[in-house]
Amino acid sequence: MVFADKKAAFLIENGFCERECAEVQSIFEELGISSRIISSEVGLLTAWNKLDDPKNSYWGQKYASDYKLESVSPSQFDILVLPGGRRSSEKLQLDKGVKSFISGFVVSGKPILAYNLAHDVLAFYDLLQTYHISNYQDEKESNITSKVLALHEDGIVKSRNLISLSGYDHDKTVITSYIKAILEGDLSEFDPSPTSIDQGHKAA
Numbered sequence: 001m002v003f004a005d006k007k008a009a010f011l012i013e014n015g016f017c018e019r020e021c022a023e024v025q026s027i028f029e030e031l032g033i034s035s036r037i038i039s040s041e042v043g044l045l046t047a048w049n050k051l052d053d054p055k056n057s058y059w060g061q062k063y064a065s066d067y068k069l070e071s072v073s074p075s076q077f078d079i080l081v082l083p084g085g086r087r088s089s090e091k092l093q094l095d096k097g098v099k100s101f102i103s104g105f106v107v108s109g110k111p112i113l114a115y116n117l118a119h120d121v122l123a124f125y126d127l128l129q130t131y132h133i134s135n136y137q138d139e140k141e142s143n144i145t146s147k148v149l150a151l152h153e154d155g156i157v158k159s160r161n162l163i164s165l166s167g168y169d170h171d172k173t174v175i176t177s178y179i180k181a182i183l184e185g186d187l188s189e190f191d192p193s194p195t196s197i198d199q200g201h202k203a204a
Contacts, residue, residue, distance in 0.1 A: 002031065002032065003031045003032050003033050003180075003183065004032035004033075006031075006032075006033045006034070006078040006079065006183070007033070007034050007035075007036060007076070007077050007078055007079075008028055008033050008034070008035045008036070008077060008078065008079040008080070008081055009035075009036055009038050009072070009074075009076075009077040009079070009080050009081065010035055010036065010037050010038065010081045010083065011038050011039075011069070011080060011081070011082055011092065011098070011101065011102070012037060012038070012039055012045060012063075012083055012085075012088050013039055013040060013041075013045065013087065013088040013091040013092055014045050014046050014087055014088065014091070015046070015047075015048045015085045015086065015087025015088045015091075016045065016047055016048065016083045016084070016085040016087075016088035017047070017048060017049070017050065017083045017084045017085040017088075017115065017116070017168075018047030018048065018049050018060035018061065019049060019168055020083040020084055020085075020115040020116070020165075020168060021047065021081070021083045023168070023169075023170065023172070023175075024081055024083075024113055024175065026172070027172050027175055027176050027179065028079075030176070031176070031179070031180075033078075033079065035081075036066040036067060036077070037063055037064065037065050037066045037067075038065070038066065038067050038068075038069055038072060038101075039065040039067075039068065039069060040068065040069050040070075040091070040095045040097075041065065041068065042065050042068050043064070043065060044062040044063065044064055044065075045062065045063050045064075045065055046059055046060065046061075046062050046063075047059070047060030047061055047062075047063065047085075048060060048085050048087065048088075050085075050086075069095060069097050069098070069101060070097055072101075073101075073104070074101055074102075074103075074104025074105055074108065074110070075104065077105075077110075078110055078111070078183070079110060079111045079112075079113070079179070079183075080102065080105045080110065080111070080112045080113070081112075081113045082102075082112065082113065082114040082115065082118035082121060082122070083115050083118060084115040084116030084117040084118050085117065086117055088117075089117040089118055089120055089121050092118075092121045093120075093121055093124045093125075098121070098125065099125040099127070102121075102122065102125065102127060103125075103127065105161070106127055106161070109160070109161045109182075109187055110161060110182075111161055111163065111178075111179055111182040111183060112161055112162045112163065113163045113165065113175070113179075114133075114162065114163070114164050114165070115164075115165045115166075115168075116136050116165070116166060116167070119133055119136070119144060119164060120144065123144045123147040123148070126147065128144075128147050128148040128149070129147065129148070129149065130149055130160070131148060131149055131159045131160060131162050131164070132148070132149050132150045132151075132152060132157055132159035132164075132189070132190040133148050133150075133151060133152070133157055133159065133162070133164035134151075134152055134153075134154055134155060134156060134157040134164040134165055134166040135151040135152060135153055135166060136166030136167065150190075155167050155170055156170055156171075156174050156175060156178070157190070157191070158178040158181070158182070158188075158190075158191040159189060159190050159191070160187045160188070160189060161182050161187055163175065163178045163179070163182070178191070
C-alpha cells in the first residue's frame with residue numbers, strides 16, 4: 001500500500017468520541033496507515049457515544065493506550081488525530097505536554113485531523129490563528145471565533161495541514177483525498193469540501 005510506512009497518533013483521553021475514531025480509523029486501514037493511541041495515562045480508555053437524544057448516549061468500548069504522552073515525540077508519527085468528546089477534550093487542556101506535541105505537527109506540516117470539540121483544544125493552546133476551520137454548533141458558545149483565521153459552514157475543511165471536521169458521518173472519499181494531498185505536500189491555505197458532497201450531520 002502507498003502509505004504503509006505511515007503511522008498515525010490518536011491523542012485521546014477518557015470520554016473521546018468513538019464514532020469519530022472509527023470513521024478515520026477505517027480510512028487509515030484502507031490506506032495501510034498504522035495507528036497508535038497516545039494518552040496522558042497508560043491503561044484502558046473508555047469511549048463515549050453522544051447521540052441526538054442525550055438520554056440515549058452511552059459509554060462505548062475500552063481501548064488500550066499504546067504510549068504515555070510524555071514518552072513520545074511528534075517525530076515518531078506522520079499524522080495526528082484529535083477526536084472530539086467533551087471529557088477527552090477538557091482533559092487534554094490540562095496536560096502541559098499536549099501543546100508541544102500538537103505544535104510539532106503544526107510546525108512540520110504533517111496532517112492533523114480535528115473533530116468537533118477537539119477544535120477547542122487547538123484554540124486553547126492558540127494553535128488555530130493561521131487556519132480556516134469547519135464550524136460546529138458549540139463553537140458559537142466557546143468564543144473560538146477570535147482564535148481562528150476564519151470559520152466555515154462546510155462539514156469538512158482543509159486548511160494547510162489541518163483537516164477540521166464538524167458533525168459526523170462524513171464522506172470518507174473527501175477525507176481520504178485531503179489526507180493524501182497533505183502527505184503529498186499540498187499545504188494550500190483553504191480548501192472546503194465540495195458542496196455537492198454530503199458534509200455530514202451536525203454534532204448533537
